[in-house]
Amino acid sequence: MKTLLDTLYNAWIIGSKDIQEALKNKSSRSNIIIIVFMVVFFYWLSDLRPFDKKVRVVVYDEGKTKLALETVKLANGVEYSFRPASSLQNMEQKMANQTLGLVLPADFDQALASGDTATLNGYIFWVDRKKVTELEAKYSQEFSEILNQPVQVDIGENIIIPQANADGSQTNLTYLMVYFVFTTALLLIPHLMLEEKQAKTLDALMTSPASPGQIVLGKALAGFFYILVIGGLALALFSLYIVNWALALAAFLGYALLAIGVGLLVGSFIKSMKQLGSWMLVLALVLMVPPLFYMSSNLKAGIRMVLTWVPTSTLASLFRFSCTIGATMAQILSNLAIALASIVIVFGLVIWKVRRFDR
Amino acid sequence: MKAIEVTDLTRNYDGLKAVDGISFSVEPGEIFGFLGPNGAGKTTTIRMLTGQLLPTSGTAKVAGYDIVTERQKLKPKIGVVFDNQNLYERMSARENLIFYARLYRISKTCVNEVLTQVGLSERAGDKVMKYSNGMKQRLMIARSLLHEPEVLFLDEPTRGLDAHIARDIRGIVANLAKGGMTVFLTTHYMEEADQLSQRVAFLDQGRIVALDTPAQLKADYGKDERTTLEDIFIQLTGSDLRKGSEKL
Numbered sequence: 084m085k086t087l088l089d090t091l092y093n094a095w096i097i098g099s100k101d102i103q104e105a106l107k108n109k110s111s112r113s114n115i116i117i118i119v120f121m122v123v124f125f126y127w128l129s130d131l132r133p134f135d136k137k138v139r140v141v142v143y144d145e146g147k148t149k150l151a152l153e154t155v156k157l158a159n160g161v162e163y164s165f166r167p168a169s170s171l172q173n174m175e176q177k178m179a180n181q182t183l184g185l186v187l188p189a190d191f192d193q194a195l196a197s198g199d200t201a202t203l204n205g206y207i208f209w210v211d212r213k214k215v216t217e218l219e220a221k222y223s224q225e226f227s228e229i230l231n232q233p234v235q236v237d238i239g240e241n242i243i244i245p246q247a248n249a250d251g252s253q254t255n256l257t258y259l260m261v262y263f264v265f266t267t268a269l270l271l272i273p274h275l276m277l278e279e280k281q282a283k284t285l286d287a288l289m290t291s292p293a294s295p296g297q298i299v300l301g302k303a304l305a306g307f308f309y310i311l312v313i314g315g316l317a318l319a320l321f322s323l324y325i326v327n328w329a330l331a332l333a334a335f336l337g338y339a340l341l342a343i344g345v346g347l348l349v350g351s352f353i354k355s356m357k358q359l360g361s362w363m364l365v366l367a368l369v370l371m372v373p374p375l376f377y378m379s380s381n382l383k384a385g386i387r388m389v390l391t392w393v394p395t396s397t398l399a400s401l402f403r404f405s406c407t408i409g410a411t412m413a414q415i416l417s418n419l420a421i422a423l424a425s426i427v428i429v430f431g432l433v434i435w436k437v438r439r440f441d442r
Numbered sequence: 443m444k445a446i447e448v449t450d451l452t453r454n455y456d457g458l459k460a461v462d463g464i465s466f467s468v469e470p471g472e473i474f475g476f477l478g479p480n481g482a483g484k485t486t487t488i489r490m491l492t493g494q495l496l497p498t499s500g501t502a503k504v505a506g507y508d509i510v511t512e513r514q515k516l517k518p519k520i521g522v523v524f525d526n527q528n529l530y531e532r533m534s535a536r537e538n539l540i541f542y543a544r545l546y547r548i549s550k551t552c553v554n555e556v557l558t559q560v561g562l563s564e565r566a567g568d569k570v571m572k573y574s575n576g577m578k579q580r581l582m583i584a585r586s587l588l589h590e591p592e593v594l595f596l597d598e599p600t601r602g603l604d605a606h607i608a609r610d611i612r613g614i615v616a617n618l619a620k621g622g623m624t625v626f627l628t629t630h631y632m633e634e635a636d637q638l639s640q641r642v643a644f645l646d647q648g649r650i651v652a653l654d655t656p657a658q659l660k661a662d663y664g665k666d667e668r669t670t671l672e673d674i675f676i677q678l679t680g681s682d683l684r685k686g687s688e689k690l
């Protein structure tokens with residue numbers, strides 16, 4: 084117990100020193116600010132959709148009405164386009180990357196003909212669940228304009244949570260999380276080790292009471308701080324996407340540990356900033372591109388099988404499961420196992436490398 | 443118990459013997475000069491004795507602890523002043539020392555004491571990057587003294603410093619030895635070794651070629667009373683260097 088407390092205390096001392104030093108370093112501060120800016124920018128893009136003046140609607144017509152809904156542009160510049168769906172289930176499936184699902188009731192023609200307020204059932208994605216009232220008002224007003232008579236769009240509890248492995252905005256968010264966490268890791272974490280080696284302060288640390296394992300753990304804590312700041316901000320901003328918080332946090336922790344391990348591994352092996360630049364590009368490709376393909380629903384089975392073994396792909400899958408429903412326990416556990424094994428291997432390599440500084 | 447006890451210590455790098463079967467011992471409270479030309483194996487020996495580098499063969503004990511099997515126990519017993527100024531430059535001198543004090547579980551009052559001891563109290567809040575070489579060297583000594591080690595390793599502590607600062611540092615080292623600390627000193631300055639060390643060892647191509655008190659070495663190898671330690675050093679070491687210069 085005393086040994087464990089000693090280890091944690093020494094790691095904390097080393098980690099807090101690294102954070103203190105990084106905050107005094109202009110380059111580290113700039114990198115943190117740039118990544119935080121990126122997180123906020125992507126949130127702004129996804130939440131406010133400032134350039135999105137298009138509402139894509141999937142329509143399920145229960146009664147085969149005579150209404151022909153064609154692309155229409157309203158006076159306020161908003162453009163509505165429509166895709167038909169053969170059933171309610173088909174409508175839900177087609178809603179990936181669409182804005183609104185709309186059910187035209189069987190008596191819709193009669194309601195229109197009577198001139199009374201016609202009621203439509205609207206379906207929205209779970210990320211918009213806090214905006215139900217606002218969206219009901221907006222769609223009611225705009226559909227009234229499209230149909231030239233009063234229309235009420237009721238959304239109520241019609242919130243669609245995507246199925247596991249479905250394409251859609253949850254896939255985009257998952258990729259953004261990979262991007263934020265690994266960009267942070269590659270830009271900041273290798274310096275924790277590289278600077279100690281270049282300044283030869285690692286020699287002094289190695290003659291202090293801190294063991295190689297404690298030094299690595301201290302660096303990992305400092306790395307975790309960076310990722311917690313940036314990844315935590317992203318999680319908080321994009322929290323409406325998450326359905327299963329336990330899974331989201333497990334995936335985030337996995338992202339963080341793998342990213343920290345990779346960052347420290349790079350820092351342990353390379354000897355100069357120049358080398359770091361070259362390696363960063365290669366690692367960015369190796370770590371960040373596979374999840375992009377892996378999450379595509381059109382991927383060939385053979386390639387998918389290969390990418391299953393890339394830890395960033397499995398972690399991305401786990402995170403996407405947390406934004407969806409329907410993932411099986413077997414899917415979750417298999418992804419978790421691959422991610423954990425990768426993390427153990429990466430940290431094992433870092434400790435092995437640091438221990439070999441005495442060879 | 444000897445402060446340092448080395449038996450047949452060897453270290454190879456890619457088949458080349460950087461340190462070749464050296465044996466010696468250092469008494470507690472002694473200043474031991476370890477002298478040799480560049481590349482003779484001085485720093486490699488210090489790195490092995492301080493647990494930074496594993497020996498290829500041989501054994502050594504420092505402060506009673508084996509340098510291979512008892513490294514973690516050895517660490518609190520030794521202080522090291524490295525041959526390069528390895529300090530956290532963006533942090534102040536005080537912050538540097540507080541960091542190490544926490545690792546050694548030492549109170550912050552000790553930090554102020556060592557800062558006073560090396561004459562850095564007034565500039566303790568300045569970032570190390572603003573320090574002169576001499577101030578950095580003092581800070582390195584302060585860091586090595588924080589935990590009151592039994593054995594202090596000084597790897598060329600006055601290299602590149604002006605005469606005044608070098609003299610100050612020699613004064614600090616002499617005072618430490620008076621206080622009972624064992625000092626293992628490597629230096630290029632023979633006068634410094636002569637002035638400070640009770641005994642010196644000359645290292646050449648990884649081997650100890652002479653080991654005794656400066657006075658005895660002068661008596662054994664000197665031609666007359668004007669012979670200096672430097673004369674003997676040149677006589678006993680650097681044969682390869684001399685051969686090279688003769689060819690030129």
